[in-house]
Amino acid sequence: MTNNGSAAFRSLEVAIIGGGIIGVLTALGLIQRGIEVTIYERAPTWHEVSAGFAFTGVARECMERLDPRILDVLSRISQKTDPNDASTSYWNGYHPQTKSDAQDESKALLFQMPGNKLEFWGCVRAHFLLGMAALLPDGVVQFGKQLVSYNDSETNEKVLLNFADGSIAETHAVLGCDGIHSTIREVLVGADHPATRPSYPHTVAYRTMIPIDAGIAAIGKAKAMTGCMHCGPNANVMSYPVMNGTLLNVAFFAHDPSDFPGPERMTAPATREELERIVVGWGPHIVDIVQSFPEEMVKWGIFDMNEHPTPTYARGRVCLAGDAAHASSPFQGVGACIGVEDALVLSEALVAAQSNTINGGHHGQRAAIVHALQAYSQARMDRGQWVVRSSREMGQMYQWRYGRTGRDAERSKQKLEGASQIIWDYNVDKIVTEIKLAAS
Numbered sequence: 001m002t003n004n005g006s007a008a009f010r011s012l013e014v015a016i017i018g019g020g021i022i023g024v025l026t027a028l029g030l031i032q033r034g035i036e037v038t039i040y041e042r043a044p045t046w047h048e049v050s051a052g053f054a055f056t057g058v059a060r061e062c063m064e065r066l067d068p069r070i071l072d073v074l075s076r077i078s079q080k081t082d083p084n085d086a087s088t089s090y091w092n093g094y095h096p097q098t099k100s101d102a103q104d105e106s107k108a109l110l111f112q113m114p115g116n117k118l119e120f121w122g123c124v125r126a127h128f129l130l131g132m133a134a135l136l137p138d139g140v141v142q143f144g145k146q147l148v149s150y151n152d153s154e155t156n157e158k159v160l161l162n163f164a165d166g167s168i169a170e171t172h173a174v175l176g177c178d179g180i181h182s183t184i185r186e187v188l189v190g191a192d193h194p195a196t197r198p199s200y201p202h203t204v205a206y207r208t209m210i211p212i213d214a215g216i217a218a219i220g221k222a223k224a225m226t227g228c229m230h231c232g233p234n235a236n237v238m239s240y241p242v243m244n245g246t247l248l249n250v251a252f253f254a255h256d257p258s259d260f261p262g263p264e265r266m267t268a269p270a271t272r273e274e275l276e277r278i279v280v281g282w283g284p285h286i287v288d289i290v291q292s293f294p295e296e297m298v299k300w301g302i303f304d305m306n307e308h309p310t311p312t313y314a315r316g317r318v319c320l321a322g323d324a325a326h327a328s329s330p331f332q333g334v335g336a337c338i339g340v341e342d343a344l345v346l347s348e349a350l351v352a353a354q355s356n357t358i359n360g361g362h363h364g365q366r367a368a369i370v371h372a373l374q375a376y377s378q379a380r381m382d383r384g385q386w387v388v389r390s391s392r393e394m395g396q397m398y399q400w401r402y403g404r405t406g407r408d409a410e411r412s413k414q415k416l417e418g419a420s421q422i423i424w425d426y427n428v429d430k431i432v433t434e435i436k437l438a439a440s
């Protein structure tokens, strides 16, 4: 980024490290608010897995406030659960021993979450990322730029960014949206700090998307057309329709008592046979779903920041957002949703910093950014850390490893309702008002 003379002191220049979902959402929110943005992404081009993603109403409200075009993109490509119907139903995947029993609510349904506003919009992650990327003005993204370190010295007018290719860039503020293995976090908390090391909740995930007809043949139409969690001992299977109901997204999670090979890569080779062994004794519908997985595939190690939460989301003119701040296991299915909230709060905080510096000089600007990022960190830390803890417990519950709660449908329902309330009852209006006040 260049300093274009005095005007550059007034218009904030922000560098976003990482062009994942949260980096791009935040960029769009900042551009919409008149802030100059550059995204530095280490990959040579956009990349996202072709797996499913679902967003809560709160996340959608945040998207609309960030930039209404984001919600248009999501709306175009997503499969929406019926808000008047149950949002997700939780089934016993283990005990029913015939397909008809497995579809019989009186025999296999553990509980349902009430409908009302618990509507999820599910989409294919890669489609959402590409749809949003198309909204970015030319020149905003620099690919092939892997950040290796930064220098936020008080004596420098700007933060210096060092990349693996030897190049250097400078900017007023840095947003670390670089995911669970965040380099920004490592520099921000110090390389020896335990928060640099994600934790392994001893769970692996196998994912696939199958034609909806194959899904219907395995679990029945009613279940295939809505979000379902199939629970059992040491494993759980999440399924929901995507691509306007043409595909069924299936995520199979299994308890893994050993250590994950190659935690840095987060994936390891896997076979369908592994899954077949896990579902011995489970209901025939789950055994059938397993047959839709390819014979050879990869499995994902699930990592989170439960054991070593980061002590702050901001230091100086640098902050963390999305998984870089609070990577959680996927059991509550809202990791990215919480990141979307970060993006909105951060955008509003930086706008406040920008207006603070319109008439200020160099020192005024630095102080305004530091103040705004601290306000952002304080606004988001509790919720970010809560979701990591809560999501872990949900996983143990679905896999019947959370005391008696998992096998006890009523207790499980109560626990889930409590967590859902925290997720869905987030008052976006209030948080925006509060951050505007706190950051100004």
Ligand SMILES: Cc1cc2nc3c(=O)[nH]c(=O)nc-3n(C[C@H](O)[C@H](O)[C@H](O)COP(=O)(O)OP(=O)(O)OC[C@H]3O[C@@H](n4cnc5c(N)ncnc54)[C@H](O)[C@@H]3O)c2cc1C
Binding pocket: 017, 018, 019, 020, 021, 022, 023, 040, 041, 042, 043, 052, 053, 054, 055, 145, 146, 147, 148, 177, 178, 179, 180, 181, 182, 183, 205, 251, 300, 321, 322, 323, 324, 329, 330, 333, 334, 335, 336, 337, 338, 339
């Ligand atoms: C199985 C599974 C299912 C999930 N389902 C859901 C769901 O339904 N709903 C939901 O809300 N959440 C879900 N999540 C969570 C969600 O995937 C994450 O929260 C989300 O993808 C995080 O986005 P991010 O942009 O913060 O990080 P990432 O997607 O990890 O993006 C980080 C980006 O930074 C880049 N990068 C990394 N290091 C550097 C560097 N040094 N320099 C430059 N670039 C760098 C990477 O290449 C990448 O593009 C799920 C997670 C899993 C594992």
